[in-house]
Amino acid sequence: MHQQTASRTPFSESPLTSAAKLSVQGVYKTYATRGKQKLTVLQDINFEIFPREFVCLVGSSGCGKSTLLNIIAGLIPPSEGRVTVDGQCVTGRPGSDRGMVFQGYTLYPWLTVAQNVAFGLQFQGMPKAEQRERVRYFLDVVGLGQFAHSYPKQLSGGMKQRVAIARALANEPAVLLMDEPFGALDAQTKEQMQQFLLELWERTHVTVLMITHDVEEAIYLSQRVYVMGSRPGYIQSEITIPLPEHRDLDIKLSSEFVAVKRQIIHALRDDALTA
Incomplete structure (x- = not known):
């Protein structure tokens, strides 16, 4: 990687x-x-x-x-x-070659914004330091860097969808x-x-x-x-x-x-x- x-x-x-x-x-x-x-x-x-x-x-x-x-x-x-x-x-199911963004936000409500974006990266065995860097980068890309530690319930609909897009992009499909x-x-x-x-x-x-x-x-x-x-x-x-x-x-x-x-x-x- x-x-x-x-x-x-x-x-x-x-x-x-x-x-x-x-x-x-x-x-x-x-x-x-x-x-x-x-x-x-x-x-x-x-x-x-x-x-x-x-x-x-x-x-x-x-x-x-x-x-x-x-x-x-x-x-x-x-x-x-x-x-x-x-x-x-x-x-097979979506992986590193295909990212998927649905109409529903499909975020995990018990995870923070940063943890939601990092979710797929954990399964790749990516080192924690690289995960943090990747998450920080893509949250900045979608303009939500300041909400990294917020939970989905604290976000508007548009912001939730930005998080979903950041999560998909973080895997660089x-x-x-x-x-x-x-x-x-x-x-x-x-x-x-x-x-x-x-x-x-x-x-x-x-x-x-x-x-x-x-x-x-x-x-x-x-x-x-x-x-x-x-x-x-x-x-x-x-x-x-x-x-x-x-x-x-x-x-x-x-x-x-x-x-x-x-x-x-x-x-x-x-x-x-x-x-």
């Missing part, structure tokens, strides 16, 4: 290359129902995400977004197909997976967290795959958006976001932003009409 220092930018790697960081190939998911019939939830899912990309998956409720993310995380197996990270097949991480927040806090996450991504350039039902959120955060169709879930379209990497919230009012929003909404509407 390498030494983490505050002078080093985490997740630093070469610029975007042709080698995919995350690859989803021919993924199907079916469940047995009564009798001999099977319910197909996901059908022939194929896409790639490249190093330092921020990509969002959007789709209507019930299209299989969360199921797909759970397969990528290794929480459930695909019925067919495979998922690879850096060319290695995903066969190859890919950060996010399952509607701001879905439980009020509108104002949600926008603040979107801006925070984008600034964090600009700073770390960790590769991110995030699912959301919020079209504006997907456009604001990502460089590409995959639109999922439903019954069964499939990749309906891929949309490149023609916006500069650095964005502020006012960009949501721009004509370019509105045009992409219209394109995604029409894709979702077309799926609803044909479902």
